[in-house]
Amino acid sequence: MLSIYPAIFYKEDDGRYSVLFPDFDVATCGNDLNDAMNMAVECLALQLVGLKRDGDPFPVSSPVDTVDPVAYAEELGAGKPSDYFVNLISVDADEYAKLHFNKSVRKNLTIPVWLNEKALAQGINFSQVLQEALLERLGG
Known part of the structure; x- marks a missing residue:
């Protein structure tokens, strides 16, 4: 607006x-x-x-x-x-x-190998999932 x-x-x-x-x-x-x-x-x-x-x-x-x-x-x-x-x-x-104002920053994370392999096999975008989870957790 x-x-x-x-x-x-x-x-x-x-x-x-x-x-x-x-x-x-x-x-x-x-x-x-x-x-x-x-x-x-x-x-x-x-x-x-x-x-x-x-x-x-x-x-x-x-x-x-x-x-x-x-x-x-x-x-x-x-x-x-x-x-x-x-x-x-x-x-x-x-x-x-x-x-x-919404510039991206790089974050490193650690997950179990089996979870990484399953996510890669399904073509999951890690950045998108993390952003969605953070927004949900923060109520935004």
Whole structure:
């Protein structure tokens, strides 16, 4: 499911960009605008995946025309920014997590020889069986 939230981008004096999500009270940054956009998508995905994992509801997305970058910066004690804009960031958190957060790791296991031979004879995929068993055991 696609989620869309406003983000405030502030250009820093050194050319980097700070990115803040008022609906989450989280921030990220990037070395340039392109990097900041990518980091904003990742930051939003992390927030949404964490909320979903914890069983918490997603906040209602603020309408973009109600986000005041100057007031938000002053509230944070950053003073009045001179170079800023508000942009909508969208992400399908589930798809993003599948592509970026669910990396596989290698695990070694030990089983009896007879069990190995029977499983090989039936063409069983050991990785798949282990994943299914772990998911069942963990209730997921």
